[in-house]
Amino acid sequence: MGLKALLSKPFAAYAVWQINKWKRKAVEVQTGVFESLIKDAANTAFGRDHHFSDIQSYEDFKRSVPLRDYEELRPYVDRMVKGEEDVLWPGKPAYFAKTSGTTSGVKYIPISKESMPEHIKAARNALLTYIHETGKAEFVDGKMIFLQGSPILDKKAGVSTGRLSGIVAHHVPGYLQKNRLPSYKTNCIEDWELKVDAIVEETFHEDMRLISGIPPWVQMYFDRLSVKAGGKKIKDIFKNFGLFVYGGVNFEPYRARMEEVIGRKVDSIETYPASEGFIAYQDSQKEKGLLLLVNAGMFYEFVPSDEYFNENPTRISLKDVELDKNYALILNTNAGLWGYSLGDTVKFISKDPYKIIVTGRIKHYISAFGEHVIGEEVEYALLSAAKETGVEITEFTVAPQVSPPGGGLPYHEWFVEFAKEPANAEEFSMKVDSVLQKKNIYYQDLIEGKILRPLVIRPLQKDAFRNYMKMEGKLGGQNKVPRLSNDRQIADKISKWLN
Structure with a gap:
């Protein structure tokens, strides 16, 4: 075991100790997040428009701030994209995450200097909890690949703009940079098929141990690796490959085929990142569900999915959720999203700690x-x-x-x-x-x-x-x-x- 792997174990133990401090008092932590968000945004344009200075409770907040999707929040976002400050959150955004909406066209999701570190911390802690529980840290000594968007960023009114995965590429911790593939040059290739071919060439002879990405595109990468190797299984190409990190879609429909091309089962970690915030991750190989990140600068609300399209749907905070019930997830964030309908539906499978599974899209x-x-x-x-x-x-x-x-x-x-x-x-x-x-x-x-x-x-x-x-x-x-x-x-x- 190399030095990095050895050092990662006490680091993982410390991270899990910190996590355990907040996950058992999630409702209390969420109350603190709520109060902090309202206070920090009181003097923004949105805060003044919605009387944040008068909000003393969650009930006050619900009366002042309606539920909105991106299109309804867009007038505020457009002001930020044009360069206006103090609109949804103090100052200017650190980034705009550019996404494709089915009805809204291109969407620009603000990421603040306060919210960006939460994306990185959550991704890091997903790996550290895995190391702490399993004792498996050897992947830290080998190469890791993150199939992601281009790290080339544009500018909107002086704010760096690009895909979330491309933005995150600029924040990979220094101690992982030498382990990380593909190269910056390859990562910048826009054509996906050319990019995958380049990644295959770049990684074929490397000691790949951790592979991360959305399952269908990782499957495409594996298929092309296998073809290049004359039909070999991935386990015979990357003998030390042992951890697959994914998010974005349910892995189960892909699992059988993925394990077939790999040639054996490998451990996996499910994550729930969105441009709007890193919401949850799988913190155990032994238990189902994703740990809801209640101290990540986001105050969560939940609307029963069967009421979502009602004129006045029920709207609750974490303390009132029920197990095994579908909810539309609503975000209020330290990047300035308020009463924001993410579009996803989740179901709680545990309340000690609060763990969820993602059940679909509210409009799907x-x-x-x-x-x-x-x-x-x-x-x-x-x-x-x-x-x-x-x-x-x-x-x-x-x-x-x-x-x-x-x-x-x-x-x-x-x-x-x-x-x-x-x-x-x-x-x-x-x-x-x-x-x-x-x-x-x-x-x-x-x-x-x-x-x-x-x-x-x-x-x-x-x-x-x-x-x-x-x-x-x-x-x-x-x-x-x-x-x-x-x-x-x-x-x-x-x-x-x-x-």
Whole structure:
């Protein structure tokens, strides 16, 4: 074991000691965060507009600050992008994280000098908690790769602007810089496929031990490594590879295929970073769920997902959440986001400490007939049937077919790219449908009431989703395919790759 690995163990023990101090008193910590945020932003334009100086409690805050998504908060953001100071948070942002919105076009998410360190600390602590629990620190002595966006940053009114992953690249701790790949030059390649090829060449003969990225793009990297090695497994190319760090999507649909190309199981750490803030990470290999980061400069609110589109939905803080209930996640941050609907839904699986799982996107659902099927349900149904039958899934998306071309009852249409196809496609479809009915009683009622017919699975050609993302200009980086939609925008485009 090298010096870095040896030193990381006492560092990890100290980090976990600090974490344990706040995670058992999360509600108290959140109260302190709330009071600090209101005080610090009282003299901003937003603070004056919403009477922050008069806010004495969370109930006052809810009366003063409505829920908003990015589009509704955009007038304030636009003022910041034009160079105005003290708008949502004191001073100017340290960065704008540039993201692609489905309805808002390009979004500019402010990152402050106070919020940026929280992104770095959370990523670091995810690794340190792993080291402390498992005792496995050898990966620190080898090479690490973070598949991410370009670190080249533009300027907006003097503020550095780029993808979050590219911004974070400028803040990698010095003690990891020599271990980190790819090189800056390779990282700056904009074309994703050319970039992956360059990363393959750059890492092929290196001692890669930690690999991080969104699962579908890491899979693409692994596939190309395997081709270059004449079909070898990743374990035979990188003999010391032992830790996969991911976020952005549920890993389970990719796990079987990923482990197949790797050639063995490896430990993994799930993270929940967003441009708006680093929200949670997996702090144990033995327990499910992601530890909610309650002391990271963010005050969380929660809206029951089935009330989200109501005129006056219930709005609660951490102390009132219930286990096993879907909530839309609302952020108030030390970068100046207020009553901000992130668009994600989460479910608490523990309150001591507070741990969550990400269940989907509030706008990614199917309810063409009142069934309100959500991402968690479709993923569970497909993966359960796949596990039972030995099927392997590469990617999928689901949409309603309200007016079937040949007539008959409408149905949910599943577009699935298989790594290993079912022996009996009709039987597999019936299994998926049966599980979905058990997960969603409204869907079951519609099937039994002959309002809907059972779902239909459409097998897609190899690389269908990769080709679709390339066509959309969203290949690689932090981009991912929505698993389900309440319209057919994705379905009609992906249909060109039907098998």
